[in-house]
Ligand SMILES: Nc1ncnc2c1ncn2[C@@H]1O[C@H](COP(=O)(O)OP(=O)(O)O)[C@@H](O)[C@H]1O
Ligand SMILES: CC(=O)OP(=O)(O)O
């Protein structure tokens with residue numbers, strides 16, 4: 001029997017999202033997630049898709065990512081889709097930080113594991129979870145290729161002028177300090193899907209991609225290649241996020257150390273976990289923030305305005321970087337669902353050829369779609385991301401020795 005299935009694991013700091021796909025037609029056989037890992041109220045939601053059966057949910061304590069993956073394996077087993085299946089060709093893993101070394105999907109061996117481990121200090125929320133996912137999957141199926149697909153890979157085409165910080169070169173090089181960028185799998189997938197929506201080849205278009213999830217980043221993509229992105233050495237730089245500050249004067253850190261008496265670890269936690277939207281208004285979910293804004297809550301309004309102000313600055317910056325823009329694409333949880341965010345981010349940019357049609361913007365759906373009026377020079381689009389499909393496609397292409405990107 002030929003093996004045509006790929007299991008994709010996207011291990012986040014406190015969650016694991018997974019999908020099992022059949023790569024003959026890229027159909028999904030099962031999908032699910034385990035969230036709040038490490039808490040008493042972890043939740044697993046598993047949806048078998050090949051049978052059309054309903055979702056199964058389960059709440060309880062899942063101690064760590066190892067336990068989470070074993071719980072996922074048990075759920076797949078119940079549907080006859082267990083990890084022991086000979087139809088499984090490979091397991092694809094999202095790995096957030098790959099440094100400069102990994103520009104392509106890579107079959108994991110001891111040296112690759114060591115490099116992902118070495119990069120933990122620059123992706124402390126993500127790489128440890130990714131590593132545990134790989135190690136557990138290896139233990140369950142030691143015979144299968146485990147493929148790492150790196151968030152940083154798409155951004156390795158950035159020119160030095162965008163990738164370097166303006167700090168002392170020797171110090172920067174000694175500590176490998178540069179801008180790596182993240183969410184690359186999504187930026188790659190969405191920029192290609194946007195070209196397709198415009199009826200063009202990726203090489204023919206310049207796109208600004210706005211990936212707005214819990215973590216958020218923007219990228220400038222010229223002819224299919226990334227030329228700039230908003231995240232940097234770590235996923236902390238750039239846009240205002242659910243719990244991360246994004247850009248600020250680095251001197252804030254010295255000030256907090258000298259005057260606020262805080263340690264490096266305390267400031268790290270402050271900026272990564274207690275800043276952004278949650279730090280500004282106590283909520284990191286855009287649905288809740290919009291509900292509060294609509295009720296006249298001033299604190300939520302200010303948080304929303306700060307979020308939009310930063311987003312607009314990046315649209316302008318990447319417009320200038322690209323010179324000519326064919327499309328601005330909104331994606332991920334906020335970008336795909338929050339019409340008020342899309343409307344506000346583009347408001348007032350008519351002189352740049354950017355506008356949103358209120359009726360089109362209000363339409364909901366899971367397909368890529370245009371939301372700009374016909375007269376607008378630049379297309380504004382909602383393009384749902386599919387990191388799992390992209391990881392599965394790259395993983396299968398690698399183990400199968402062929403390239404079949406959509
Ligand atoms: N209907 C919606 N309206 C507004 N925001 C939404 C909606 N659905 C999801 N979101 C936002 O999307 C976020 C999650 O995005 P997602 O891309 O799934 O993030 P991540 O992959 O980083 O966990 C939520 O925190 C919430 O703010
Ligand atoms: C890199 C990053 O920020 O990822 P996420 O949005 O999944 O937290």
Ligand SMILES: [Mg+2]
Pocket residue numbers: 213214215332
């Ligand atoms: Mg995400």
